[in-house]
């Protein structure tokens with residue numbers, strides 16, 4: 067009797083979560099549990115398909131060191147293995163002004179950065195979406211999320227989104243329902259649209275040649291938000307698609323895959 071009991075519980079103890087740095091972990095929950103990672107309590111949401119179930123999302127920072135961490139679900143410790151994303155390196159040549167901005171440009175960059183961080187750090191306690199996320203266009207990927215980048219042999223950064231091939235004027239559509247929170251021309255990201263999907267989640271559409279929405283406007287999935295272009299720090303026309311969750315810039319393609327799992331097979 068006792069042995070049966072232990073065997074029954076064993077899979078529960080052995081279960082470990084796995085995620086790569088820069089990706090999001092979807093945690094499915096049977097109850098409205100308390101979920102903690104490091105010193106944070108993560109928001110818990112109702113499953114959009116099965117209202118008796120819940121889920122939580124844990125974005126792992128790009129710079130999170132690979133290793134074993136712990137997630138606590140109602141104070142039960144579960145191991146979390148953070149694997150290395152093994153991201154590639156790439157060299158990009160852009161206009162020098164986009165690598166060594168003059169003092170006036172630096173002021174603009176700083177203000178845009180502060181404004182954007184304030185927006186990404188805002189948690190709208192409401193979910194605007196209730197269906198799977200889609201990509202803003204169907205096209206070839208020209209640069210993956212997470213690539214370690216060297217601009218003009220000097221500036222180092224990492225690619226915070228996914229780039230899609232898009233000739234100037236390609237229609238760009240909203241990945242899901244939400245409210246427009248940025249619709250302006252910015253120094254690095256050029257013509258930019260950012261949509262608040264609620265609950266700390268944002269999608270970003272950069273380097274546009276034309277912006278077709280306004281701040282405060284409610285948008286529906288598939289609604290045209292702009293036309294692609296080559297504005298900002300670029301070496302050619304493309305669309306940069308990004309996802310921000312609780313401030314973190316995470317892999318947008320992996321995000322779409324993870325979150326859309328909520329809509330598959332669980333009734």
Ligand SMILES: [Zn+2]
Nearest residue numbers: 227228229306
């Ligand atoms: Zn990009």
